[in-house]
Amino acid sequence: MNAHISSLRQTWQARPTSERRRLLLGLSLIVLLGGYLLVDHWPNRSVGQASPSTALIEQALTRLPPQPKLTSPDWRTAASRQGVVIQRLETTPDGWQLSGLLSQPGDFQQLSRWAAQQGLWPYTYQLSREAEGWHWQAQFMNLQAIARQTMARQKTARQKTARQTMKTQDKAPLPKPSEQEPQ
Numbered sequence: 001m002n003a004h005i006s007s008l009r010q011t012w013q014a015r016p017t018s019e020r021r022r023l024l025l026g027l028s029l030i031v032l033l034g035g036y037l038l039v040d041h042w043p044n045r046s047v048g049q050a051s052p053s054t055a056l057i058e059q060a061l062t063r064l065p066p067q068p069k070l071t072s073p074d075w076r077t078a079a080s081r082q083g084v085v086i087q088r089l090e091t092t093p094d095g096w097q098l099s100g101l102l103s104q105p106g107d108f109q110q111l112s113r114w115a116a117q118q119g120l121w122p123y124t125y126q127l128s129r130e131a132e133g134w135h136w137q138a139q140f141m142n143l144q145a146i147a148r149q150t151m152a153r154q155k156t157a158r159q160k161t162a163r164q165t166m167k168t169q170d171k172a173p174l175p176k177p178s179e180q181e182p183q
Contacts, residue, residue, distance in 0.1 A: 057151065061144045067119035070096070074118075082110040088137075094145030095120055099137035102127075108136050115140050123149075 012020065072089055075098065079086045084107050086100040102108055105127055112122045123146055125138035141149075 057147060061147055064143060067142050070118055070120070078114045079111055082114065083107045084111050084136075092139070092141075094149075095123070095139065095141035097137075097139050099135070101132060102134040102136055105134055108134075108138075112138075112140075119143065121146060 015023075075089055075096065076086055079100070084100060084102055086098055088097070088099040090097050108125070108127060112125075115122065119142050120140040121143065123139045123141040125136065128135050
């Protein structure tokens with residue numbers, strides 16, 4: 001063993017200094033990148049923790065208190081208190097679609113806070129600066145609707161992944177008849 005190490009050391013010492021430095025730099029870079037990949041792609045550390053099933057989530061959602069029924073006048077009153085002008089207000093199956101004008105972005109935050117107290121959350125929103133102030137549009141939804149949409153998206157993603165996996169397996173070459181096991 002010592003003879004082998006001795007011959008490796010002699011071979012290493014026989015190389016020019018600049019080459020040894022380049023080799024050490026390259027080896028260091030490989031070790032660093034390997035360590036990064038190991039840490040970044042480490043297997044899931046929460047192996048024993050199962051994610052809640054869809055049935056459990058749906059059961060928890062049914063236990064939530066009922067949401068108060070809001071009307072257009074409720075929205076308009078709250079908006080005027082917050083300094084928000086509502087230009088468009090319509091109901092959707094899962095909540096409300098609104099748009100309007102603000103004097104400052106913080107006014108939308110206040111309106112969103114009021115809506116959250118009523119059980120509606122800004123699911124999507126957009127603010128843009130215009131000459132007359134800030135234009136905004138938002139979709140407010142109740143928590144149950146947001147959870148249903150999220151679960152539906154996750155289910156669609158799982159189905160898409162399963163279809164892609166099946167397509168990949170379908171493209172795998174079939175064994176030749178001579179390679180098949182006798183029956």
